[in-house]
Amino acid sequence: MGDIIIALDFSEKQKMQNFLNNFQVGKKPVVKIGMELFYQYGPALIKEVQRQGFKIFLDLKLNDIPNTVERGMFQIAKLGVQYTTVHALGGTEMMQAAIRGAQKGATSANVNRPLVLAVTELTSISEKVMHDEQNIDISMREQVESLINLSYKAGTDGVICSALDLKELDGNFKNFKFITPGIRPLGFEKSDQKRVVTPTEARQFGSTDIVVGRPITRSNNPLKTYQQIFKEWSK
Numbered sequence: 001m002g003d004i005i006i007a008l009d010f011s012e013k014q015k016m017q018n019f020l021n022n023f024q025v026g027k028k029p030v031v032k033i034g035m036e037l038f039y040q041y042g043p044a045l046i047k048e049v050q051r052q053g054f055k056i057f058l059d060l061k062l063n064d065i066p067n068t069v070e071r072g073m074f075q076i077a078k079l080g081v082q083y084t085t086v087h088a089l090g091g092t093e094m095m096q097a098a099i100r101g102a103q104k105g106a107t108s109a110n111v112n113r114p115l116v117l118a119v120t121e122l123t124s125i126s127e128k129v130m131h132d133e134q135n136i137d138i139s140m141r142e143q144v145e146s147l148i149n150l151s152y153k154a155g156t157d158g159v160i161c162s163a164l165d166l167k168e169l170d171g172n173f174k175n176f177k178f179i180t181p182g183i184r185p186l187g188f189e190k191s192d193q194k195r196v197v198t199p200t201e202a203r204q205f206g207s208t209d210i211v212v213g214r215p216i217t218r219s220n221n222p223l224k225t226y227q228q229i230f231k232e233w234s235k
Contacts, residue, residue: 001234004199004226005057005083005179007032007213013041020052022222029226030082032057032211046079056081057211061119063087066097073098073116077105081114083179085160088118088147095154115177118151120144120161123182123196145169152176158208163197166206181211185229199233 006029010016016037023029031054037045038060046056058081062069069086076084086098099116106113120143121130127140136143144165151159158177166178182196202210212229219225 002177002179002207002209003030004230004233005030005032005209005211006216006226007034007059007181007211008037009034009213009217011036011040013037013045019217019222020049020054023054023226024052028052028054030055030057032059032083032213034059035061043079046081050080057083058114059083059085061085061087062098063090064094066094069094070097070101070104073101074105074108077102077111077114078109080109080111082112083117084114085117085119086156088120088151088156088159092150092154095151095156099155115157117158117160117177117179118147118154118156120147120151120159120165123162141165141168148173160211163202163205163207163210169206177208178206179209179211180207181213183210183212183215183229185215185232199229200235203233203235 008016008031010019031049033046033056038058046058049056058076058079062072063086069090086095088095095118102113102116121140130136130140130143144161148159148161148169149171152173158179160179160181162182163180180202183199183202184196185198197205199210210233216222216225
């Protein structure tokens, strides 16, 4: 069974640390650090969390010209994180540049290369927004399937997409991760994400790993909530 990745959507380091203190005993979950924390505290925060034994998903969603992305990914890989992200909409050349940069950076720092994951369509984007604002006339399912295939052919290690996009996915994707955010156990509000599923549904639809944020981080008992979700995910 794949990982449950906890999204550390905190605005302050101390709040993040107070949360992590719930997981100091036993096996540590993978934690996702995004733009807000990383831009505020930088690489020092990554090292601080790593020293506590947590594996890290650094989610910065790079999307720029290939040369810039390659150089940026070189620096990210040197941090020794386990996962990182680019936008699939950046295209094949950019995704391949990201992989090259990640390999070079990991080699220079003598660490394992992070898995490079391509973000398809954000789970906050509805099909109506995709049509009206992005001027994409195909269905959400067709769009995401196209980006998944593009990412696979480019050589990325997997994609970030809604589990709903995997229900009717065709193709054989060997050694390829489908990491799905927008996970809400029964009883939790959807918030700003439009395409959400339960952990059980995610597993049934084909997710290899799931990302869970607020249901755990805003829980009165984060460890218990994590364990409940893990039990549901692992059935």
